[in-house]
Amino acid sequence: xxxxxxxxxxxxxxxxxxxxxxxxxxxFDSVPYWITIQDRDFRIVSASAKxxxxxxxxxxxxxxxxxxxxxxPCAECTLECTFEDGQEHTSQxxxxxxxxxxxxxxxxxAPVRNQAGExxxxxxxxxxxxxxxxxxxxLAGLGQLIGEIAHDAKNILEGLQGGVYIVNLGFKNGNQExxxxxxGMIQRNVTRxxxxxxxxxxxxxxxxxxxxxxxxPAVVREAVELFTPRARQFHIDLxxxxxxxxxxxxxxxxxxxxxxxxxxxxxxxxTADAEKQGLHRIVVAVxxxxxxxxxxxxxxxxxxxxxxxxxxxKDATTTKGNAGxxxxxxxxxxxxxxxxxxxxxxxxxxxxxxxxxxxxxxxPKSILT
Amino acid sequence: MDNNTIPRKKVLVxxxxxxxxxxxxxxxxxxxxxxxxAADGEQALQAAERERPDLITMDLSMPRLSGVRxxxxxxxxxxxxxxxxxxxxxxxxxxxPRDTERFYSTRRQIPPPDGFxxxxxxxxxxxxxxxxxTSSSVLACPSPPDPQPLGLSTGSVPD
Numbered sequence: 001x002x003x004x005x006x007x008x009x010x011x012x013x014x015x016x017x018x019x020x021x022x023x024x025x026x027x028f029d030s031v032p033y034w035i036t037i038q039d040r041d042f043r044i045v046s047a048s049a050k051x052x053x054x055x056x057x058x059x060x061x062x063x064x065x066x067x068x069x070x071x072x073p074c075a076e077c078t079l080e081c082t083f084e085d086g087q088e089h090t091s092q093x094x095x096x097x098x099x100x101x102x103x104x105x106x107x108x109x110a111p112v113r114n115q116a117g118e119x120x121x122x123x124x125x126x127x128x129x130x131x132x133x134x135x136x137x138x139l140a141g142l143g144q145l146i147g148e149i150a151h152d153a154k155n156i157l158e159g160l161q162g163g164v165y166i167v168n169l170g171f172k173n174g175n176q177e178x179x180x181x182x183x184g185m186i187q188r189n190v191t192r193x194x195x196x197x198x199x200x201x202x203x204x205x206x207x208x209x210x211x212x213x214x215x216x217p218a219v220v221r222e223a224v225e226l227f228t229p230r231a232r233q234f235h236i237d238l239x240x241x242x243x244x245x246x247x248x249x250x251x252x253x254x255x256x257x258x259x260x261x262x263x264x265x266x267x268x269x270x271t272a273d274a275e276k277q278g279l280h281r282i283v284v285a286v287x288x289x290x291x292x293x294x295x296x297x298x299x300x301x302x303x304x305x306x307x308x309x310x311x312x313x314k315d316a317t318t319t320k321g322n323a324g325x326x327x328x329x330x331x332x333x334x335x336x337x338x339x340x341x342x343x344x345x346x347x348x349x350x351x352x353x354x355x356x357x358x359x360x361x362x363x364p365k366s367i368l369t
Numbered sequence: 370m371d372n373n374t375i376p377r378k379k380v381l382v383x384x385x386x387x388x389x390x391x392x393x394x395x396x397x398x399x400x401x402x403x404x405x406x407a408a409d410g411e412q413a414l415q416a417a418e419r420e421r422p423d424l425i426t427m428d429l430s431m432p433r434l435s436g437v438r439x440x441x442x443x444x445x446x447x448x449x450x451x452x453x454x455x456x457x458x459x460x461x462x463x464x465x466p467r468d469t470e471r472f473y474s475t476r477r478q479i480p481p482p483d484g485f486x487x488x489x490x491x492x493x494x495x496x497x498x499x500x501x502x503t504s505s506s507v508l509a510c511p512s513p514p515d516p517q518p519l520g521l522s523t524g525s526v527p528d
Contacts, residue, residue, distance in 0.1 A: 154488060155386055161489055162392025169395060178395070185388050 034105070034126040037112060038063060040083055042073060045121055056098040063124075067095040069304065069349055082109040082122045095126070096304075100345040101333070104133040134334065149196055156196070159189035211249045213362055216286050216293055217242035219252050223259040224284050227267065235278050236270050238263070242286035246293045247362040250339040255359075258335040259284070262297040262355050269301030269353060276300060292341070292358040299354075304347035377403040378503045381422040383413040383439065384457070392490065393426060393457070400496040410439025417449050423503045426455045426486070444480055453483040453502040457490070 010024070028035070029049035037046040042062040047055075058066035064073050073080065078089035089109045094102050105126040114120040166182030169175065224240045231238035248255070263284065270280035285296045336343045341359035380402045384390045387408075394404045405420050407413040417425065425443070429436040444450045484498045 155389065158386070158392065158488055158490065159388035162388055162395075165392060165492060166395050169399060181391065185391065189388065 034128070036063060036124045036126075037121050038079055038124065039121055042077075042079060051126075054097050054103075055095065068093075069096065069347070078107065078109045079122050079124060082111055083119060086111045086119055092129075093126075099342075100347065101343065102130070103128055104130045152192070152196055156189045156193045159185050159192075163189065210251050212251070214248050214250050214252045214255055216246040216248060216255070216295065217244070219256050220259050220284060220286050220295060223256050223263060226260060227263045231267060231282065234267065234271050234280070236267060236280040236282055239281065239283045240285075241283060244287060246286055246288045248293045248339065248359045249362045250359070254335045254338070258332045258357065259295060259297070261332045262295075262357070265355075266297050266299035266301065266353070269299050269303070271301075273302035273350075275350070288361055291361065293361045295357040295359075297355045297357075298352065300352035303349040303351050304345070304353055377401055378424065378499075379403045379405065379420055379422040380499065381405050381407060381413065381416050381420060381425045383407045383410075383425060383436075384428040385409055386428070389428060389457075389490075393495070396490070396492045396495055397499065399492075400499065402499065410436070410442060413439050414442055414446075414449075417443060417452065422452060424453050424455065424499055426457055427482075428457045440482070455484040455486055455495075455498060455502070456482045457486045458488065 028046075031048050032050060033048070034051035034054065035048040036044050036051060039045050042064060044058050044061055044063055044066065047057075047059065055067060062073075063079070064070040064077075068074070074093070076091075078091045081087070081089045091107045091109075092104070093107055094104050097103050106129050107124055107126045109122050109124045111119040112121040112123050163182045163185030166178050166185065168182075170178030170180075170182060220242055221240055224238060228238055263282065266282045270276075270282065273280070280300060282297065282299045285294075285298070287294045287296075333343055336357055336359070339359050341357060343355060343357050345353055345355050347353035378401075380397045382390055382393045382397070382404060384393065384406075385408050390406050390408070394406060397404045402424075405416050405422065407416045413425070413427070416422075427436055427440055429440070440454065440456075443452070443454070483502055486495050486498060
């Protein structure tokens with residue numbers, strides 16, 4: 001269906017219409033979606049107000065550079081397709097907003113024709129599906145979690161049954177050693193079971209985190225220590241810098257998981273980086289300013305562009321010993337926002353990334369009893 | 370030869386979960402076997418070479434494919450391939466034991482094991498199966514004479 005553009009008639013209609021001034025430009029800027037108008041060189045000719053507000057002003061830049069940190073156009077660029085065939089094309093993509101955070105989108109391109117009927121530009125409309133993606137990831141993560149817990153539970157049961165069997169042998173034969181060994185197995189597996197149940201309860205719990213004082217340096221140190229063996233295994237220098245007393249209000253387990261997730265991602269970013277093998281370093285720093293407690297996780301790994309984002313957003317990076325319950329970056333964002341904080345990231349492909357978590361610092365007045 | 374000099378049958382228990390390893394070991398010891406343990410595929414191969422066990426048990430809970438690789442490695446060694454192997458499996462497939470058997474039988478490179486033991490482990494069933502598999506190896510070849518260092522190569526392999 002070809003739309004005939006007759007600007008004289010448009011203007012007449014605009015004049016006749018009694019009501020607020022609804023020029024096309026104003027309409028364009030009112031649309032609650034992100035829209036770019038781009039030329040054949042991928043350059044952004046125009047953008048909706050919402051896009052500029054959320055992604056920054058990138059007029060004149062190429063879209064893959066501005067929104068994806070890519071030096072090359074994406075494979076199967078829908079813009080190119082539409083320029084070639086004049087048809088609409090749909091895609092699923094990930095863009096990085098003005099804070100450097102990933103936003104998942106459904107995008108659709110359409111040709112914009114001039115009065116001669118030639119394709120002068122292509123319009124691309126993006127719908128934010130980040131929340132939906134987050135929920136999908138969460139579900140997938142939960143599914144995997146349940147699988148891991150079930151598998152663990154089997155082993156725990158085996159351990160308990162084995163302990164019982166061996167204790168009974170001990171009673172039968174009057175063998176103290178058997179009683180000791182068997183009882184140890186039972187105790188150990190009871191502890192494991194207890195920990196698993198706590199994990200399950202934690203995951204089942206919904207919003208409104210508890211507000212208790214959390215001493216950040218200690219929580220962050222625990223997370224760092226958890227990953228130290230793994231970092232060493234990959235010859236990554238994992239450092240902690242936490243000199244100050246920094247306290248926030250929230251849930252220590254959630255913050256622990258958030259930091260663990262970021263460290264795990266940093267390790268993945270380093271192991272994915274073939275160039276600097278043996279020279280990788282991750283620095284976890286805890287500090288504060290006037291308003292916020294700040295946790296920074298900096299790595300000199302592969303850095304982020306669209307390709308590596310898939311490594312980071314892969315949910316549940318299972319690490320043996322860490323109860324295997326990793327959160328994706330999207331869920332880490334959820335933890336941060338539940339603590340009224342935020343995560344931002346700076347990244348350069350090939351150079352590395354810095355994830356900065358800001359959480360409101362605990363003020364003496366805000367003690368809730 | 371009287372009963373007292375018949376050497377105990379040897380079992381190699383391969384499992385990376387220490388408690389399961391201990392459990393199986395005590396079951397076999399109570400059943401009169403001599404037990405060696407290995408916690409991974411590499412240790413399993415080394416122990417199999419060293420001990421020449423009469424039976425090997427391997428834990429092959431489905432998610433853990435390294436167990437399968439160790440098994441393949443074992444079966445690819447002609448001197449070790451004849452040792453009977455029991456899979457100890459936590460059945461996770463929806464069909465139960467049939468599923469597991471089908472899983473292994475469809476993989477052509479993996480010869481099926483000589484027996485399955487499903488979790489939760491039933492000590493009596495384990496011993497019954499173990500005795501069955503190790504007594505048939507006696508019929509196939511004579512058990513080695515009393516282990517005395519009389520210049521007999523300890524590497525002699527039952528055929």
